[in-house]
Amino acid sequence: MFTQKRKGKRGRPPGQTSQGVAARRLLYETAIRLIGERGFGETTLRDVAQAANVSVGLLYRYFPSKQAVVLALYDELSADQEARVTKMPRGKWRDRFLFSLDTSLEILRPHRQTLSALIPVLVSNAPDGLFSATTAFSRERVQHIYQDAVVGALDSPKEKVAAALGRLLYLIHLAVLLWWLLDKSPQQRATRALVKLIAQALPAAAMTMRLPKVGSFILAGDRLFQEALIGEVQ
Secondary structure (H helix, E strand, C coil), X not given: CCCCCCCCCCCCCCCCXXXXXXXXXXXXXXHHHHHHHHCCCCCCHHHHHHHHCCCHXXXXXXXXXXXXXXXXXXXXXXXXXXXXXXXXXXXXXXXXXXXXXXXXXXXXXXXXXHHHHCHHHHCCCCCCCCCCCCCHXXXXXXXXXXXXXXXXXXXXXXXXXXXXXXXXXXXXXXXXXXXXXXXXXXXXXXXXXXXXXXXXXXXXXXXXXXXXXXXXXXXXXXXXHXXXXXXXXX
């Protein structure tokens, strides 16, 4: 059982010692497991402390609320995605988008049960929802992945359109993830079929980028996205 000890320098942030890191990891993994099994609303911090065999006071030291656990999950998953896409190959934006989408699904797959239990939180206007100011650090990390997939492509459109297209591809990626979390087909076979359909449609979508009005359409859609879900327009 982990107990609080007053060793080391005063005022040292929790989790900085090897014991602290181990305690925080235990509590984090216990919390996300229970949320996946019982649901976010049905899981209490007392449940987490009991399952981890620690005091509630020690749990509060690392995670003062369930929201803190969710933010830690967002942080871990988005940082992992950011690290993995450094291996994104050079090529056309559609191929780079599919690489990023496949990478997202691969990273999130072990956490599917927990993320499914968090759907009511993810799509809400709560402080720990996907589009809240509190979670902006995680959202912006992943959003930049999809923007970079377009901006750094061999066939990247003009700068403003490229950034806007990247943000809209980020939205498409979120729609695919929601589909995947709700997918009841065996081993989420329908999600693989959906990604295949998107891959088949992308070459035609890329060809439309040559049309003069398509850029204006993408910019208008991007403004709606930012106004409706982020609450601001760049």
